[in-house]
Each structure stands twice: as C-alpha cells, then as structure tokens.
Amino acid sequence: MAPHVVRWGIMATGWIAEMFTKDLLIDPNVRDASDIAHQIVAVASSSSKEKAEQFITARGITNPCSAYGDYETLVADPNVDVIYVATPHSHHYQNVRLALEAGKNVLCEKAFTVNAAQAKILVDIAREKKLFLMEAVWTRYFPLSIQIRELIQKGEIGEVLRVVADTSFGEDVETKWGTAHRMVNPDLAGGALLDLGIYSLTWVFQILYHTLPRDQRRPPTVSSQMTSYHLTGVDESTTMLLSFPTSTPSNGPHPQRSHGVALTNIRVAADPDEKGSAGPAIRIQGTKGEVQVRGNPFRPQSYRVIPKGGGEIREVQSVFPGQGHGMYWEADEVARCLRDGKLESEGLPWEESIVIMEVMDEVRKQGGLTYPQKIESTEYPLQL
Ligand SMILES: NC(=O)C1=CN([C@@H]2O[C@H](COP(=O)(O)OP(=O)(O)OC[C@H]3O[C@@H](n4cnc5c(N)ncnc54)[C@H](OP(=O)(O)O)[C@@H]3O)[C@@H](O)[C@H]2O)C=CC1
C-alpha cells in the first residue's frame, strides 16, 4: 500500500528546526516505517524570506517548497497539513494559536507553553476545531522509551516506587549563555526547568503516571527548590520531589506513595566526563528490580534491566537508523495520528501535557520564578 504522505510546514529556522528537518528528510524505510512518508513543503522565518530560502537550500530540500518571510503566510498555505513550531517557548502560545486559528494541525516544541493556562486554551481550540495538536517531547517516541514503558506495564521490575531523573549540563553559564541566549533570557522563558527539567519530568511521568490506565492517573503533589542565575533571575538549578498515589494499601499512618525525583541544573552536569562515569542519569526502581537508562535523558542511548537479588542483567542499546538524531519517531507518530484521524497522541495526551505544565507552574510558584507578563499572558494576538 502507498504510504500516507504528510506535508510539513516548518515555523522558524533555528537550531532545532534544522535538526528536525534533517530527520524528516531521512527515508522512513530505513527505520521500517513504510506506512508513512514526510514532505517539507514550506518553511517560514520571521526574520526574512531569504533566511527561509537559505534554510531550504542548506537542508537540501529538493521537492517544491515555499519560502516565507513571516509566519502568517505559512499558516495560510493550503498545501501544508501540519506546522512544526520551532520558536522559543515564550512564543509557543502565540505561534501555535496562530496556526490553529488558521485551521492547521500542529506539532509544537517543548516546553509546550509558558504556563498551564496557555496550554489549556490551545487544547480547547484544537478540540473545538478538530485539529491535531501535540507537544514535541521526542523522547517519548524513542523505541527505547516505548520498550521501557511496556516492561514496566508487564511488571518486570515489580511495582515502581521511585524514579530519579537528572537532566543537567555543567556549563560555564556566564560564558556560554551570558544574558541574551534563550537558555537564560527571561523574555524567552529561559531557565533550566522549562528547557531541561521537562525531560526529568518526562521520565518521572512516563513511568509513574503514563504506565497506569488513563482512569487511574492522578497528579502528584510537588515540593521543590530553585536557585536563580544571578545575571537574569531565571532558574539555573531546580530540584523537584513528586509524590504519586499508588493502589497498594498502607499499614501505617502514611498512604503508600511512589516518588519521583526530577533534577535539572545548567551549572553542574549529570554526566561530567560525558563517558557515563557518574552512573545512569535515570534510575527506575521497582520492588523486583531496577531499570537504569544511560545517555542524556532527552536522547537516551541504552538501558539495563537489573533483577533484584541477582540474575541476568539485560542491556539494550538505542539504534538511530540512517544516523538520525531521533526526532523522526515523533514525526512518524504525527503522520500516523493524522492518517488515523486522531486529534491527540496516546504517547503524550493533552491532559498529560497540561498536568506537567501545572507541575511546572507550581514549581515556579514555590521558587518565586515569574516571567514578564506579556509571555505569561493568554491574550491573543499579542506582539511579543
Ligand atoms: N526537542 C529538542 O531536542 C530541542 C527542543 N528545543 C526547543 O525548540 C525551541 C527552539 O529552540 P532552538 O531551536 O534551540 O532556538 P534557536 O534560538 O536556535 O531558534 C529559535 C528560532 O525561533 C525564531 N524566533 C522567532 N521569534 C524569536 C525571538 N523573539 N527570539 C529568538 N528566536 C525567535 C527564529 O527563527 P526565524 O528567525 O527563522 O523566525 C529563531 O531562529 C525551544 O522551545 C526549545 O525548548 C531546542 C533544542 C532541542
């Protein structure tokens, strides 16, 4: 059967737009995804049409592809099935809404929005207009993530009572990012939490929340600490303790809970020598054993299943067919959802993106981190 072809419009021409586009251009057959195919039919840059043209040429897009010098024209292009939003998170609410209001399906980079109120409005619009919408948390669509979720659901390591996940870069923050870069710039919703902490939360949620049947998923309670970057006031370090209810009856005064420890830091590293000497960045601990995940939490390289009390340790490596970055798996998910008429992805349902945004809202509240009013706003349209 002929593959279902999805026609993409790329909004913004920055770093991640380049990575995503490279992956879209890799033949899906190399990863055994012959049921779908991707075409990039339009690229828009808010800076200039020339920048979009340069992007198309540099990426080697050979099929007809329109270049636009603004996002408004992109979302009006009738040839586009779905828009990939690759702007800084400060702009996601305005940019996604622009696309939805124009009747376009959307894949939006993480963090979904600046706050949960914005995320809820986007979801309401998608639902009302019957459009597909998904937060691009690519890690969830790695075969390795799916395998781990399945082995947890099968009870291979028993009941999971603790997940520890650390997404931290050890950078000289002042030298690397100064004050203007999106990683540290409050006007662009910078800071460790929204940029990297989302991945630690992803691991906690995809194990302690997502592996449960939908009607049993309950939001966690949250306790957290934050340290601010002295030059801009965004968080450079955030530590979160999440506590999820379990179904196991308790014998004592406290109900049985499973704990998620989600760490993020841009000044100390989870993997300081980048050789894994510090141990796994993710530990998933169950009553019958443990799963350890190595590599950056956003792009995991391998996992080990360690049975309690000995037994054979099983190790599985990630494979990146066609030397991809690993973003094609989320793109394939989008294509299949569109083909099947789904509005949201099972891998990251709207409700879960919103609960995670609510956790981040609470963590920012506890840490006293607010962003400029205009990027926290739900007003639309708003010139940022
Ligand atoms: N999934 C992943 O692995 C990754 C995801 N990300 C996410 O992708 C998003 C973009 O990050 P990244 O590509 O690294 O960022 P870049 O700064 O490299 O690119 C962002 C692009 O957004 C457009 N843009 C529109 N308005 C603004 C503005 N006011 N300031 C700056 N840029 C603007 C620009 O493109 P133009 O001029 O063409 O309009 C710019 O090139 C973020 O939300 C980030 O969290 C980032 C890295 C990895």
Ligand SMILES: O=C1OC[C@@H](O)[C@H](O)[C@H]1O
């Ligand atoms: O999403 C991301 O993953 C990779 C990191 O390098 C980047 O800062 C972040 O935005």
